[in-house]
Amino acid sequence: MNAAMKAMSVEPVTAHLRVVSEQAAVNDTSGITISGVSKTYRTRDGDVPSLRPLDFHINDGEFFVIVGPSGCGKSTLLKMISGLLAPSTGEILVEGKKVTEPHGDVGIVFQNALLLPWRNILSNVMLPIDMKKLPREKFLDRAKSLLKMVGLEGFEKKLPWQLSGGMQQRASICRALVHDPKIMLMDEPFGALDAMTREKMNVELSRIQRETGKTVLLITHSIPEAVFLADKVLVMTERPGGIAAIYDVPLGRERNLDAMANPVFTELVARIRKHFFTQSALD
Secondary structure, three states: OOHHHHHHHHOOHHHHOOEOOOOOOOOOOOOEEEEEEEEEEEEOOEEEEEEEEEEEEEOOOOEEEEEOOOOOOHHHHHHHHHOOOOOOEEEEEEOOEEOOOOOOOEEEEOOOOOOOOOOOHHHHHOHHHHHOOOOHHHHHHHHHHHHHHOOOOOOOOOOHHHOOHHHHHHHHHHHHHOOOOOEEEEEOOOOOOOHHHHHHHHHHHHHHHHHHOOEEEEEEOOHHHHHHHOOEEEEEOOOOEOEEEEEEOOOOOOOOHHHHHOHHHHHHHHHHHHHHHOOOOOO
16 A cells, blocks of 8 residues: 555544534525424324424525435425425525515426427427516527537427437426526436436536536435535435434535545545434435
8 A cells, every 4th residue: 555545544534524503594694594494284184294493504506415315304395495385384585585485586406307298408498488478589598508508509409208318307407597596406306317327417417506606405315416416415314304414515516426436425425324324224
């Protein structure tokens, strides 16, 4: 073993990792602030708690990833931030404004691309513009620029079935960004892709976030995916979901797949995994 390898082997990797305070940055009106937010569903058989009260803050331009087991309330939280669902307690602030209804500051990407089969790729990307009745001419060039940015230039007139799953998901990311929202919410966006395509899409998404500077909130079951993409990772408990920990990811923002061999990456993945093996396995 050479001297460099010896130095790497004895370096205290743990010193690079930091658990972030779970409390929201109450004095910061930028970004997303979650204060005492919980959710309980009312059913015929009684109340079903989904989320325990949560407090955390997402900074402007931050890539924030939530990882947790199925049924812990990850998607519920995303819907509340978008304004599609009201919290049972607490409040959500986006840029200092309380979220009480669906708002135009978010773009949403789902697990499946959900492209309309009868519309070509450019028309699918322009769908939010048509629905919001925004000036089409103003946003058409933006749509084409986004498609070029994700490597889909020349595919504007293709129908969804003529594209691979990864290409369709790239088009859905363009659709989420076309109206220039401040925030992109992503619900397991690559869960339906094969492993190799998923890795490529992780690299692509990291690049898109750097180039656009958008605030991204992504939820996933994959611990390596969470650590690879995030500036911060929030680890959730089983239902009713609560915050087990929030970790800084002390890796540079410009990442490629070689980052997965970094000792800081592997130790943080192992540390997060321990949260679930003390409860039950992730799906």
